[in-house]
Amino acid sequence: MKEIMAIVRMKKTGATKKALVATGVAGFTAVKVIGRGKLVTDTDELEKCREKLLALGLDEVSDAGDTETLVTSFLDGSRFFPRRLFTILAHDEDVPRIIEAITTANRTDYGIGDGTIFVLPVADAVRVRTGEAGEAAIW
Amino acid sequence: MLLIRAIVRPEKKDEVLAGLSEAGFNAATMVDVVGRGKQKGIKIGGMVYDEIPKILILVVIPDGEKEKVVKVILSTARSRNEGAFGDGKIFVSPVEEAYTISKNALGL
Numbered sequence: 001m002k003e004i005m006a007i008v009r010m011k012k013t014g015a016t017k018k019a020l021v022a023t024g025v026a027g028f029t030a031v032k033v034i035g036r037g038k039l040v041t042d043t044d045e046l047e048k049c050r051e052k053l054l055a056l057g058l059d060e061v062s063d064a065g066d067t068e069t070l071v072t073s074f075l076d077g078s079r080f081f082p083r084r085l086f087t088i089l090a091h092d093e094d095v096p097r098i099i100e101a102i103t104t105a106n107r108t109d110y111g112i113g114d115g116t117i118f119v120l121p122v123a124d125a126v127r128v129r130t131g132e133a134g135e136a137a138i139w
Numbered sequence: 140m141l142l143i144r145a146i147v148r149p150e151k152k153d154e155v156l157a158g159l160s161e162a163g164f165n166a167a168t169m170v171d172v173v174g175r176g177k178q179k180g181i182k183i184g185g186m187v188y189d190e191i192p193k194i195l196i197l198v199v200i201p202d203g204e205k206e207k208v209v210k211v212i213l214s215t216a217r218s219r220n221e222g223a224f225g226d227g228k229i230f231v232s233p234v235e236e237a238y239t240i241s242k243n244a245l246g247l
Contacts (some may be wrong), residue, residue: 002235005142026182035197036169036247047178085168095211099238114241116166118199118234120142 001135002095003127005118006086007035008106012082012115019089019105023098026139028088034080048074049112083115089138095119111136140214140234140247143208145196146174146227152194158215159198164208166247168197178224193227199234199247 008016013030020028053071073079081126090098099117106114126139147155149171149187156167173190200208209229219225237247 004142008240033168033170033197036166038166051152056186060151078160079192080169083168087171103240107243108241111241114239116144116199116240116247117236119236120232120234 001122001138002090002092003101003120003122004086004088004090004095004098006088006102006106006115007033007083007117008086008102008115009108009113010082010084012106012108013128014031015105016084016086016102019101020086020098023101024094025088025090025098028086031085031087033083035083036077036080037113039077039117040075045112049075049110052110081113089122089125090134091138140238141200141202141205142232142234143198143200143205144213144232145198145212145216146172146193146229147212148218148225148227149192151216151218151226152196155196155212155215155226158205159208162207162211164198164200164204164211166198168217170195170197176228181225184219191225197204201247203209206232213225 006016010032012081017028017030025070050071053074088098099119102117108114124133126133127137145155152169155229158166159167171192172195175189175191180187180191182188196212197210209231212229237244238245239247
């Protein structure tokens with residue numbers, strides 16, 4: 001019995017839900033969270049992100065100087081971004097399948113910021129309605 | 140790997156996150172939560188408040204770094220020097236695997 005914690009982009013919530021249902025997951029919980037990832041030190045990668053962000057045309061909604069500082073604050077790693085945290089309970093043998101489904105649904109061209117999946121052991125689970133425990137409580 | 144769940148005061152969150160970032164653990168996830176502790180909330184006048192707002196910080200770290208991270212959180216989340224009721228808790232659970240989606244690979 002395993003608990004899968006997946007942190008994904010807000011916009012990918014629907015795609016992740018669809019992918020999970022298609023994989024045959026019985027149930028899951030989703031929470032709004034904010035988070036940040038590890039520091040990106042690759043300057044080429046950062047420069048690419050900066051160009052993409054500047055090309056979005058933020059100048060229309062803010063002054064030119066503001067855009068610079070905004071983009072810099074996006075890329076220096078200290079800012080928290082909204083993400084969706086999925087919690088899924090699964091049988092041991094289903095874990096690779098679910099991870100595969102979440103990964104394919106969530107990969108984007110942006111790369112950085114696509115999210116992370118953690119797999120945690122679960123000691124026990126009990127279904128409240130029937131009282132059945134252990135593996136039977138998942139599905 | 141280990142998952143550190145730290146429940147801290149909302150006003151201490153920036154200090155804790157700055158401390159973690161300085162110690163080399165920039166990645167973190169936060170959720171707003173409400174909760175109560177051993178003291179069963181706070182009693183002010185006749186009212187008992189047992190849904191006290193806190194911030195839940197989730198950090199996943201490599202195995203050997205537990206002491207360092209716990210020390211950082213303990214020193215930054217404590218109010219005043221001696222600490223006070225309501226400063227929060229730290230829970231540590233094992234993580235078996237971590238995948239980075241963008242790299243489609245195992246590892247933090």
